[in-house]
Amino acid sequence: MADRFETGDKTGGRYTIGVDLGGTKVATALTDIHGRILQRAEVPTGAQEGAGAVISRIVDSIRAVMNTVVDGRKVSSEEVLGIGIGSPGPLDVKKGIVLYSPNLKWENIPICDPIAAAFGLPTYLDNDASVAAMAESRFGAGKGVPNMIYMTVSTGIGGGMIINGRLYRGSHGNAGEIGHMTIKPDGPRCGCGNFGCLEALASGTAIAREAAEGIRAGVATTLREKTNGDPARVTARLVGEALREGDSFAREVIHQAGNYLGIGLANLVNIFDPEMIVIGGGVSRIGEELFEPARKTMRERALAAVVKDVKIVPALLGGDSGVLGAAGLVLDQISHK
Ligand SMILES: [Zn+2]
Incomplete structure (x- = not known):
């Protein structure tokens, strides 16, 4: 993991991606390191289609926000420090697994590995309330x-x-x-x-x-x-x-x-x-x-x-606390590595 961070840092990573996985929708945002949202995507979760379909929609929405033009040019994946995901729990955050979610009807679904593999970027998971705490602490009332x-x-x-x-x-x-x-x-x-x-x-x-x-x-x-x-x-x-x-x-x-x-x-x-x-x-x-x-x-x-x-x-952050906190997961890892 440490090697991947260094790769990001050496090439001047300036952005993060936050994913807010909910029971009805997935919100994804490209942010800068100050928590400014530069691009958003929102898709229905479609949990009834199964975990594979949900994960591939998440991958598509990440790709969509990464195709953003910032300062007159496209964001490249080398400039992205990592991907954070907020999900309903309980989770195994170290292994990046959703252990159980009644809303999504998921049991033992590894979510971080397929997303990390799709982009070659470090990917972090935490539960939605912890992610909102992270958002308010980094960018909001706290x-x-x-x-x-x-x-x-x-x-x-x-x-x-x-x-x-x-x-x-x-x-x-x-x-x-x-x-x-x-x-x-x-x-x-x-x-x-x-x-x-x-x-x-x-x-x-x-x-x-x-x-x-x-x-x-x-x-x-x-x-x-x-x-x-x-x-x-x-x-x-x-x-x-x-x-x-x-x-x-x-x-x-x-x-x-x-x-x-x-x-x-x-x-x-x-x-x-x-x-x-x-x-x-x-x-x-x-x-x-x-x-x-x-x-x-x-x-x-x-x-x-x-x-x-x-x-x-x-x-202070209302509905944006999910994507901002997920982006904050990435910044938290980098500032404390
Ligand atoms: Zn209780």
Whole structure:
């Protein structure tokens, strides 16, 4: 691997390629070393066609972004430092294998080797939440902050820890499963099988479940009309919308999720002593109505000396965090080789 980096460096590698592999689409970007996106490609994942077809579409999309003209000439593969891939996990990041993905219906799929072979470039893999953490740390809200934690709150909850400027991966590359810390031992069942995980209490799925239970129990809420009387149709997005329109039950549901989030944040603060926690993901767009109770609970529960200067801030990169973080995987390897 080290030889390949040196080849890239000697010939003046100036670009990286980031691939964001999702359940429905693959986004690919050519970036410069400062995280500026120079070209993008987006193709449907088409997971139902099998792993071979998905990988060949990824190869095609990488080729497409590499055919970009920058400064009046085409980018050559010698100028590309490497390829980074963010994928749903669990993964074996060292071997470049997707161990299992319910979304893609993949099991033990080597993804890095065929892509590295197609371009003769070093290729790195990490899970989508770690990749987003890398993006916010290098190019987003956490730029220049050595110790930060990224948390994504969407249908699930995940994250990544940046310690002394580097992504902490743990012994198997699976560190950062923030969503599965137990918050309430007798709480609701989590997708992982455990009870009362943060994800089962504060994710978009949990918010929708709580709202649906309230509608079924007959509480006064505009969510009943918004879902045409079918509680199963309630989503976190609808709860956020009802809250903005002044629905007090919706506010209660979001504040409760915020409180649980705050307990999770307090645990993270006590363990890691970070300068900043960056929160992204679709549910975080609810904004201060979620963040405020989360901050309040965090400050009440974390050790005063540790929590006093911690900043809780929204993520900056939105949908680009996948491709930028994947590009960041390459830069991370080079700057720490
Ligand atoms: Zn869990």
